[in-house]
Amino acid sequence: MKMYDLITLAEKAILILIAIFTIVSVGIEMYTVIINGKISLTDLLLMFIYAEVLGMVAAFYKYNKIPITIPIFIAITALCRLIILQGKGISTIDLIYESAAVLLLAIAAIVIQKVMKESDSDSQAKDKALEDRESNK
Numbered sequence: 001m002k003m004y005d006l007i008t009l010a011e012k013a014i015l016i017l018i019a020i021f022t023i024v025s026v027g028i029e030m031y032t033v034i035i036n037g038k039i040s041l042t043d044l045l046l047m048f049i050y051a052e053v054l055g056m057v058a059a060f061y062k063y064n065k066i067p068i069t070i071p072i073f074i075a076i077t078a079l080c081r082l083i084i085l086q087g088k089g090i091s092t093i094d095l096i097y098e099s100a101a102v103l104l105l106a107i108a109a110i111v112i113q114k115v116m117k118e119s120d121s122d123s124q125a126k127d128k129a130l131e132d133r134e135s136n137k
Contacts, residue, residue: 015057015060015061016057018053018057019053019054019057022050022053022054022057023054025050026047026050029043029046029047029050030047041084042081042084042085045077045080045081045084046081048077049074049077049078049081052070052073052074052077053074055070056070056071056074068112069109069112069113072105072108072109072112073109075105076102076105076106076109079098079101079102079105080102082098083095083098083099083102
């Protein structure tokens with residue numbers, strides 16, 4: 001077995017463990033919510049983060065790659081959850097820094113999606129040009 005195969009196998013095993021741990025964590029969080037008898041916004045955001053992590057693992061198995069925007073969305077959600085958890089006791093400068101981080105991540109996601117769409121349309125145009133050239137031969 002080659003080193004690449006071992007690394008790929010380790011990567012897939014780690015992703016399976018991440019999926020299992022995420023599902024267990026969701027179960028624990030739901031149990032805690034049920035026992036407490038109330039659902040807070042931070043609970044919902046945490047469950048959304050878990051759902052995004054599972055989506056990231058699923059995307060890897062479906063497309064054999066992880067779209068870069070998914071971890072960015074997870075980071076945005078985690079920062080928003082942090083801001084909410086800190087509540088009114090947060091210092092103004094920390095709130096500005098955390099809000100700026102959310103804005104920066106949102107801009108990065110938009111730019112990355114735009115670049116990816118342009119590269120997809122460029123590759124489709126190149127493929128069409130190749131097809132046209134081959135059909136004219």
